[in-house]
Each structure stands twice: as structure tokens, then as C-alpha cells.
Amino acid sequence: MTAPRNDLPSSVPRPDGELEQLERVWRTPRGLRFLTTVNNTSIGLLYIGTALLFFLLAGILGLMIRAQLALPDSSLLSPGVYNQVFTMHGTVMMFLFAIPVVEAISVFLLPGMLGARDLPFPRLSAYAFWAYAAGGIGFFVSLFAGLAPDGGWFMYPPLSGKEHSPGINADFWLLGIGFIEISAIAGAIELIVGILFTRAPGMTLRRMPVYAWAMLVIALMIVFAFPAIIAGTALLELERAYDWPFFIAARGGDPVLWQHLFWFFGHPEVYIIFLPAAGMVSTMIPSLVGARLVGHKAVVIALGAVGVVSFALWAHHMFTAGLSLWSSTLVSAASMTVAVPTAVQVFAWIATLWRGEVRFNAPMLFVLGFLFIFVLGGLTGVMVAVLPFDWQAHDSYFIVAHLHYVLIGGLVFPMFGALYYWLPLVNGHRLSERLARWVFGLMFAGMNLAFFPMHISGLLGMPRRVYTYSTEMGWDALNLASSIGAFILALGVLVFMVDAARTLRRPKRAHGNPWQAPTLEWLPAEDYATRSIADVRSREPLWDQPQLAGEVVAGAHWLPGTATGRRETIVTSPVQATPLYVQVLPGDSWWPFAGALGTAGFFLLLTVHMTLAAWLCGAVAIASVLAWMWQSDSLPGLAESRQARVADDVVLPVGATGMRSHSWWATIIMLVVDATIFASFLFAHIHTAMRLDVCPPPGNSLPATVWGWVVCGALAAGSMLMEWARRQSAHGWQRLAFALAAICMLGGVSAEVGSHVAAGLDPVTTAWGATVAAMLAYQGLHGVLLAILAVYLWLRSWCGRLTATNRATLDNCTLVWHYATLQGVALAAALRIISGS
Template identity: 45%
Template sequence: MNASAPPGLTPEDERLSALRATWATPPGWRGRLAAVNHSTIGLRFIVTGLAFFLVAGLLAMFMRLQLAWPGNLVLDPQRYAEFTTMHGTTMMFLFAVPVMEGFALYLVPKMIGSRDLPFPRLSAFGYWCYLFGGLFLYSSFLFDAVPDSGWFMYAPLTDSTWSPGLNADFWLIGVTFAEISAVAAAVEMIVAILVCRAPGMDLRRIPLFAWAMLVTSFMIVFGFPPLILASILLEIQRAFGFVFFDPALGGDPLLWQHLFWLFGHPEVYIIFLPAAGVVSMVVSTFARRPMVGYTWIVLALVGTGFLSFGLWVHHMFTVGIPLLALAFFSAASMAVAIPMGIQVFAWIATLWAGRPWLRVPTLYLFGFFFVFVPGGLTGVMVAMVPFDWQAHDSHFVVAHLHHVLIGGLMFPLFAGLHYWLPLASGREPSESLSRTAFWLVFIGFNLTFLPMYLTGLLGMPRRAYTYLPELGLHWPNLVSTAAGFVLAVGMVAVLLDVALSFRHGPRARRNPWRAGTLEWALEHPVPDFNFASVPRVQGRDPLWADPRLAEATQRPDGLLGEARHGVRELIGSSILDARPEQVIRISGPTRLPLLAALVLAALLAAFLAKLYWLAAAIALPLLALLWRWGWTTGDPGGPDAVEAEAGLVLPTQYAARNAPGWWALVMSLLVDGSLFASLVFSYFYLWLGTDAWPPDGIGIGIASWPASLVALGLLLACAAATRLAARALRQGALARAARGWTWTALLGAVFIAAHARAMAPTGAPGNHAYASVAWTLAGFHAAHVALAILFALFVAARLRQGLVSAGHPLEARITAALWRYTVAQGLLAWSVLHLFPRLA
């Protein structure tokens, strides 16, 4: 009997009591700061994203007042530029992506039949980075250093020559800080969807919102690193005098545009695809039938993800790119309309074949169709090069952007808020207030942005703080401004309705919409552990396929119904057919993510203040926190196998081949590989723009060739030492394995010193763009070797404590794979730095 359970309870009640105790968050504000449960973190993302949304809307209202009539002085030119920059930055980086990731963090585990996400600490850390990054960015108002160069921060206007203050630094550091959150959530979501699905939920049964988030997360993995790299390069140029974007010294400001839009155009679909997933879920429920063309929608999501990476020059048609390249990117920009159209026709076909139920979420669906289709059609227009030359940087593009991004996101977002609100709150919103808010939003949105197509075609430029009366644009702008306030009132009404419903709304019964997906099997309020027994799934709509499943999931007599020793457990399943393969033991509440994010924020603040010595000093406690984090993750020293249910014994993740930690490493290396590929792309892009690479008098001399060969030999020796350490572990020789990892770390440290010696003839990074990018590439790889050294020392310490063994090899497998990747990356970097200049 559970010692903590009250006397007189049945065995089933005892199990439920043990589950509640195991999964509970400690009470009080200290407990809330330590929360790591996916529902709590997801709701925090949503609430914080909506708060930033309101702030961005307030900035937009000031901008609309300024443009309501020619000659207005509501905002001076400087303040208008600041508000424009902060409005766009907030909507793109602090609202659109984080709020949909919040939906995913809250909903996806429930949809796929999981109790939580596999890395709850990572989710919490991502939230704190997101919050602190946004606050970091907005703290620029306190220092009168608000970013003012547009949300795209084009070089060279943002280098230290033309932006000598801290304005650009606040943007570069704040946005990059917040992007850590997006990347962390993407890795978490991919691993969860791949290996944490309920038994029976094979790839053909994954809910469409989960499919949309899986594709979106892979897009983030490959799409965000180019912008992260661009931000790092520009901040290095501003802080240390590098010259990546200085054309006088071999740099090129167009390199920033290429890196930015390698992120920027996939970003459009990173924002839209989760919204499309929401639409698919709501359409199926309110049409009261399974989605038409499920397979086609999945293929359309995947196709959109692939095509979106071939469109980045769509935003650079006016910079002087050769016409043949423009033709290719123009065709690709129009081709992406095909998978988008497939989804629209599937939604219409589902509604047509079903029996639509007209409720508030359905109203927002129809509003989405009305708004998104014109946005898509104008997207095809600006994909045509001659038209884009005329409309580029006009209010026509502003109208198109808001129709596609804000209309394409906002209407599904509000549909999703009303649809899943009973699940999160146990209550329903006010039907009359909800419908009134919808019409205010719908009418206000269209009357705000439709006139902008006209003003853009009549010649009104974007980002201009005023316009001449002779243009005759005052009446359309006045209509847009007035309608903008109607839209603002509607949005506030929506959010007020949602907030009030948490306390004052009528109580909702379980599954009030009679939906078919697993999240609606849960009780209200949702237990911290979601499912008392992990469900076994039959069909794409499990609740429609088996109406008794909802009750079965709340009885602790099935899969993982037994809480063991206060450890939180998930089922890990095979990727293709979702067979139970492992029991994943995850961490409970802790303040480590908060502390790590706070220390990282302090490090970035010191860097912003140009106190580089202090930033370097703060890195030490940050490393100590991360060491502690790694040491206490999961269930250190736990068993190699547990009984998941009667007669089913499964290995824990430490002994499983398909462990979440392994897949997290793979996804993280994909992120890092994209970052490395962007840096190598920068090297060769700058080479193509200059006559001599490296230039005369700057570059690696013949004298450095022996030193470079010594460095190469040391790198290969690291690979050999890694292999020997892994072999010793497989043979059960733990002491020899620990010595092998220690030797690997020592060889890595010697390699860093030897390679720095080999790079010495390159000269100062500020002499030429070649030296800047060469030193950056060498430093990038040196940072990876230093990280791999820490991993090697960590595994050696774990081996000596008996926490890693031949039957418990996960950390060693991960470290060996990291070293293999680091050596492979080093070979490529060595070839680019030492071999290529001698062959070019």
C-alpha cells in the first residue's frame, strides 16, 4: 500500500493518489518557478505570446495614427522607425512562432497519448529564454537605445559606422536569446512525436496538428540557424571590428540578406503550418467527419516545408540578381501555392461532405478562408518579377504580409483558443461576446488592410512616417486607421472573453464538441499526468473508433498505471508503428532551467555593456549549472528495465537504442550542421565576390603548413581515442573506458592550441573579410571541440561513479557520436581553411 495515501482507499484510488503525488508541482510561488510540466509551460508560452501581441498592437495603433492624415506629428521620424522595428520584431519573433509553439507544447503530448514531453527541463528553459529575450529587447526603451533599422536589420545600416549606439545590439542579442527557445521547442517536439506516441498510433494515425508541428519543427531546425549565424556575425563585427559586411575590405552587405531570408521565407510557413494544423483539427470536428484527403494533407505539409527553402530570393528581386536566378525563384515562389491549395480544397471538401456545426470556432474558420485566399493570390502576384519590381517596399506588400501572416495565423489562432478553451479551463466562453468579438475582428481586419493594396499601388512606400497630400491617399489611410481601432477593440474583446471564461464561464462537460482525438479523452481539469493509463490507439480518430477509450485512460490499471518510487515515466515507442519499446524516466520540478536562463541573461547583458571579461567570468557558473543539470537529468542510477504493465517488461531509456536523448542529439546536430553550413556558405559567397581569395599579403602562409598538419593529426587522434574508449565500455572495462575519455579530452585541448598556432599567419580579423571568416570558422570548430571535451570529462566522471556501464551506455553513446561529428566537422573546416586556399 502507498504510505502517502489516506487509509481506506481502494487499490485504484491508491494508484491515482500516487500518480498525483509523483506528478504534482510544489505549491507556492517557489513551486511555480520550478514547474516543468508541459501543460504549465505551454500555457505560459501562450499567455506571454498574447501579451507581446497586445504590446505590438499598441505600437501599431500609434503608427496608424501617424499615417491617418498627411503631415501628422504623432510620432517623429526617429520614434516612428523605432515603433516600426519593434512592432515587426515582436510580431515575428515574440508572438507568431512562440504562441503556436505554446499550443504545441500544451496539446501535442495529449494528442499523441503521452503524459509529458521527454525533456521537461528543456521546455522550461526555453520558456525562460523566450521571456528574458523579449524583456531584454524591450529594456532598450529604458536606455533610449530602441532598435530602429527595421525588423530585418539590413547591413550596412546596422554596423557600428551607421548605428554607433546600442540600438542594433539590443536587437541582435535579444532576438538571438529568444530564438534559443524556438530551437529548443523544435528539438523537443520532434523527439516527442517520433518516440513518445501511444501504442498503435503509427505514422498514418498521427493527428494533423502534430504532423504540422513535426514539419514546422524540422523547418525551424534548418531555417533558424542562418539567422542566428547572421546575428552572431553582425554582433562580432560591431563588437570586435570584424568586416564580414564591409565591401571596402572584401565583405558584402548582401551576405546579410541571403542569410536573413534563408530564415525569413521559411519563417512565413513556420508561422502558417501550425495554423493550418489547427484548421484541419477544427474542420474535422465541426464537419463531424474524418478529414478528407488525410494523406494528401500530410504530403502537402511536407511539400510546403521543402519548397519553402527554395524561395528566399523572393525577397531580393530588386537587389540586382541575374535574371536567370530570378526566373528560378519566381517559379519556386508560385509552385508553393500548389501544396497550399491542396489543403484548402481538402478543408472545403470535408465541410462539404460533412454536417457543419456553426459555432464560434467555425466562424473563425470562415473568416480565415475569406482572408487567406486573397493573401495567397497577392502572393502569386508578388512572385512575378516585373510586378514585384513595381510593388516592392510599398504598402501593397504590407497588406499582403498582414493578410498572409496575421490573417493566416490570427483567425486559426482564435478558432483554436475557443476550440480548446474547455480543455484548458473546464469552462466555455460567452457565446454572445465571442460572436461580437469575431465580427469586430473580421470587419476591422479587412477594412484595415484592403485599402493598403490601393495605397501601395498608388505609390505609398512602406516604413515612411508621412506622405504628401498631393498623393491623394489621406482618405484610404484614414479608413485604415479607423478600422485598425475597430480591429484592436475586437482583439481585446477576444482575449478578455477567453480570460474571463477561466473563472466565470459556464462549466463544460467532457468533450463538449464531440471530437475524436485523444486530448478530449481527458478530465477537466486535466490531471498533471494526463492519462492514468497510457491509451492504446485504434484509428486516426481514437474516440470515434472506441467511445469507451476516454474512461479507460482515466483508470490506473493499464500501461504505466503504477507510479514507482516517485519517478515520472513515459512510454517510448517505435518510430514507424508505435510499438512500446522503452520506459522513459523524466525529471521532476526544478529551478535549474530558471537559474541557467538567468545566468545566461547576465552573461549577455555583460556582453552588451562591453564588459567582455565579466561575460567570460559568468560563463563559469553557467557551465557549472549545466553540469549539474546533466548530472541530475532523468533517473540517475535507476534500473535498466521496469515492468510497464503485467507481463510487459521494457528497458529504460538509458539501456534502449531508440532513446530520446539519442534523437535529441541527432536533432541538435542537424541544427548545428545548418549553422556550420551557413558559415561555410558565407566563406564561399565572399570568395565569389572578390578577385583574390585570400588576398595578397593576407592568408595562411607556407610556414603554417606543418602546424596545420600537426593539428590535423591531433584531431584524428581524438577520433581514435574516442573509438578505443567506446570499445572498452562495450567490453565492460570501465576504468579503461574512463581513462580513454580523459585522454580524448586532453588530445582535444592540445588540438585547440595547435590549431590556433596554425592559424596565426592569417593576421588580424579586421584586415580583410577573408581573415574575419577564417578566424570565425576556426573559432566555431574550437568551440565544438571544447564542448566535446566537457562531454568526455562528464562521461569519465559518470564512469567512475558507476552511473555509466555496458548495460547503461546512453551518455557514452551520445558523447561518442558528438566526437565523431566534431571530428567530421573539423575535417571539413580544416579543408576549407588550409587546403582550399592552396588549390584556389
């Protein structure tokens, strides 16, 4: 395969009307139809704006907390309202701001930085955003109705159980946060596939920007970390709704089980927040000082090392929860180890600053502020990793100070630096440098005044989560200083918002390259991204290929127009970025918007016990997803060869099937998430079983072994039928196979559930029975979803839509079917092995 010509633009004439057709295909809808847009630029800006809205709302709640604690014996907020406010402050900051803003910035930046027209699943990005926005706003509004959760952003049982939280406040947290995490996982799948498969030709992994590496690492972390919190929230909601005692000690449950599941997500989340910020810093510093990043390879390795080690740290928050000394010691050692790859990045940034010329502009000020604050937060993190010190400081305001130094220093300051750095991409205008100095000064001084005294008040014995305190404790001055600092910090944010609003109202113009940056997002771009997809030949293409911008604008590189008359991008190989095929991208659609509203409505209406309306919303969500799948699983009407010319002397196939398809790999990633959720349920069962003297406990038993063989046989038969259907070309035989496979799957699931019920399974009496019932219910959910997909495939076959080229859904559904079979077999085997049967 030959690369496109790299002649001067003037020597590469383009056909008349090519650019106009490209503009027409990618034009962003106006008016009410803007709700249908799926373009990464539009969705990314909406995403960023919504995340910043939640940042402001959570900040206001934080100011209410500091106003209450500014003086001793204050009664500004009642105890009940205070509990709701501090719970919502932490929840909104962590779940509705920190993670979403990380993904939002990447949705906006990554396609341009990678040289792609868009991310590979634009409708998935749109769905993830609208679900997050609708659900997040619905969740936040619960505060005004007095229904906001009040058990802390960590929701520890038994406080969050039905006995101590009888209302629906905790249900809002469990159901709301659960589906918001699903939205985050959808975004992570999009990012992994986009980074690995839609980089510009020639952008090998060695040439990929550090920010893209950081987002790849955190997307993989989300895939493995977030399923634990989804499983945990499902178990706690089942306990509250149906009295299944997963966390009730009197019936064999264990409140510490929740801490294991929560912090397996919660501590990696800290690094999921920090690593994208580190990637942004590694991308900004070379541009700001005019020097290449020192130790690029070491920085990339350090990003991966932090991601891996972070999963060994979940018990970092559980040193006082009664773990064995051996376990605590191992986690303590891992907590100190993670400081090593983090320090590698810090030293690389300092060395790059030393090598280049530091100019104290707005982005640089926030980068320097980040280095100071985050390093201080990291040092206190090493302190609380020391067991004797943590035993003294745990649940004191020292931990509050450490947490905010890490999160504000590790995310907020880099994010503000990134907003100053990349905002010209929106309308071509930079924010005010004069006001930026005020913003930075107020935020830096206010942040340190607000949170540094908390180290001292914590060491003096002030506990976390207190509603008020008496003047005899000696914390008055420290708390007053913290409250003043919080309002100074808020003033800095307010000045920034005013400046941003002023700047964004200015008329749009070409953004140019104001920082002389080396990365591709600074190429001239419109709705369709760049005029042609750049041919990348180095790690810093805009520095090493000075004519690149002009050549790309002239259409001298890859895919200068629309080869199929629709939106497209080029799919490249994961390592070497060799062009493989042209991917036809789905266009604007109402279906992601409708599906997202249906999903949000399902969870929120279930919370207020409007069951019928909730299930109607769930049906809308499923129907919308199936409708956009129906539209997307089609290729344009090209010639039989289905080839597209992407450069003067290069022709690529349109679309791919099987393992060569990007959607096949997205399905694999989704199944990894699925398997991790199941593994979390299985961990809950093992944790519960290990606390028993007799397993199964008295009154519970397992069905006869023969039922296990029946179940496995039925599931295997369904998988074989699906594989046979996948290889068939006759539609009649396909439809028969789909129907029989669905019968086998539902029969196998029914036999498994029925045999356990007949054997006396009781999910209410014991936690052991509850964990078994939860795993059976999860397998049953798979059976129902696969039955729906079987009907969908039957209809596509009946309409003649399952052909040799239009078969992505069939290939992917077959993968899901095989996974559900393996999960069912693993469930049957695990229950008997764990119980010694």
C-alpha cells in the first residue's frame, strides 16, 4: 500500500465540488435538530459545559459546608440538610464532574489530536452524554425535594441500609450513580477503540501523543474498575428493595464487603482523574516552553505503571476496617510504590521546563500551580500509607485536606490550564491574560488557605463529616481560615467564568496555532475535522513537517473528500497505524437522544416507585438502541467491490467483518466489562461463603449435579446454533437457528433458576442465598437480552439485511451469546466448587 503523495498543495489539484460535498455531509444541524447531532466537536462541547455546570453546583454546596463550619456551634444548616449537602457535594464532584469532565475533554480533543474525522461510535458518545446530562440533572434536583442521599458519597452500610435510611434518599444515589457509571463505561469503550483504530496513517504507537496514551490507560482502568461499583450498587439496592441481606451481619452478610467493592473502584478512580490531567500537562509543557518532552518513553511507561499499581491500593482506605496485618502491609507497600512512576512524570516535566524557555502565561501558571499542589498532596498520601500514622489520622480532617490537595491539584488546576490552552479551538479567541493572573492568584491562594489548615485541625483531632463543633476544641481559627479560603477560591472560579462567557460570545475566527504546538488538533478544522487526514511521519508532526497544515487544507493527504457520499474516517492498524479500511460513520439521529432519555427515566422513575412508567421508559431505551443498530449495520450502495479511493494512488475496502472490524473489538471490551461485573458478584459470594462455618448454610442447598449438566448442555447447544447461523447464507435456516438458540438459552437459564428454587434457595434468610440469587438473576438478565437480540436478528434476516457485508450485528451478537454460555457454565461450576459439592 502506497502512502499518499506529499507534494506541495499547489501540485495536487482536487475535483470541483469535492469540498462542498464534504461540508454538506458533515454540516451540524441547527435549531431543535441540534439535539440530533453526534459530531464529536458538538458533543464534546456540550459534555464539557455540563461537567462544568456540575462543578459549579458542587462548589456552591462546598461553600454551604464551609459557611456552616466557619464558626463553632453554628445552626446555619440543620443536621439533616447538612448531611444531604455534604453527601451531594462529594457525589457530584466525584461522579458528575471529575470522571465526566475527563471523558468530555477527550471526546472534544482526541479526534483532532489523532487526525481522525470523528470517534468510531459517534452515536454512542451522544447517548453517553445525554444519559449523563438527563440523569445527572434529575439526580441533583432531588436535593430541592429533600430526597437527596444523606449517607456520605461513599454510602457505607449499615448506615445506607433500609433500617437506618428508610426513605428513598439512598435509592437516588444507588440507581442514579449506577447508570451514570454505565455512561462512563460507554465512553471508555469509545475511547479505547478510537485511540487504537482511528489514528491517522503513520501515527504509530511510538508517535502517539502522551495525552492519547493517558486516555488509553484510564479507559482501560474504567473497564476494570467501574464494574465493581455497578455490582456493589446493584447488591445494595437489592438489599433495600427485596431485603436480600448482602451487608446485614445478623443474617450472614458483611458491611465490609461494600467497602471492598466500593474502593476497588474508588481508589483507582483517583488515578483515573489524575492520569488524563498528567497527559494534558505532558502535552502542554513542550508547546509552552518550545522544547520536546524529556523522557517521552519513560513518561508513557510511568502512565501504564500507575494504572496497574493503582488496583493494588483499594484497601488503602480500609486500614482501620479490621483487615489482617499482612494484607494491610501489602497495600501500604503498594501505596508507596505508586509514588515512583508518578515521580518519574514530575521529574520529566521539571526537566522539560529546564530545557525550554518558561513563559509565565495563563496555562503555564496553572501547570506550575498543579506541580506545587499535587506534589504536596502526594507527600501526604505517602504519609497516610504508613499504617501507624493512618490509624491516627483516619477519618480526621487531615484526610479531607489530603483528598482535596490531590483532587484539586491533580485535576482542577490542570483542567483550568487546559481550558486556557485549548479554548482557542472553540472560536479562535484566547482568554484574557490579565484576568488569568487574577484567576490563578485567587484560586491558588484560596485553595491553600482553604485546605492547608485542615491538616492541622485533623491532627488536633477534628473528625470528618461533623455537623458542628464547640469552641472548647480549639479549632475556631483554623475553620474560619478554611472557610475564607474557600470563598476566595470560588471568587477565582467566578472571574474565570465571566471571562469565558465574554470570550465565547465573540465572533468565530480561524484558531491558528497560538502556542506553536506540535500536535494535530491545531490543524485548520471545520465540522468535518481537517480537509484531509494527515500522513504522520514523526511524534511532533507540526514541528517536523512545517508544510503539513497547507497540504492538509489543500486535500493533499488521505481521504480529501467523501468517498461514499457519507461521513467516513480511516481505520488503521493498532500498532503501526497502517490504513486498513474506510469506516462509514453514522450521521445525526434522534435515536441516541431518545435512548438516553429512556435510560435516565427508567432509573429515576424506579427510584420514586413509578414502576409502570419506568418500564415504559426502559422499553423506549431498548427500542431506540435497536433502531440505531438497525440503521448503523448497513453500508452505502457502492459498486460490488465496495472499494473507496482515499488518496491519488490508494484504494481501500469499505467496512470490514469479524476480527478485522472495530466493532468486533468494541464488543470484546464490552464483554470484559460484563465479565468483571460477574466477577464482582462472584467475589461477593466467595467473601460471604468464607465467613460461614458450614457452606451452604442450614436451610439452603444446591440442586442435584445432573441439573448442572442439563444447564451447561442447553447453553452449549444455543451457542452452537448461533455459530452455525453465523456461517449460513440461507436466511430461512438462519431464522430457524435464531429461534432454537433463544429457546436453548432461555431453557438453560430457567432450568438453573428453577433447580435452585426447588432445592430451597432462600435469598432473604441468609446472605449466602442472596449472593447465589444475585448471580442467577444476572444470568437471567443475559437470557432475556439475548432473546431480544434473537428477535432482532430474525427480523434482519427476514428483511434480507444479513448479508456477507452487512453482518456486524450478527458477528457481535454471536460473541455475546458465546460469552453468556461461558458465564452460565462458570456459574454452575463455581457454585458447586465453592460449596464443596
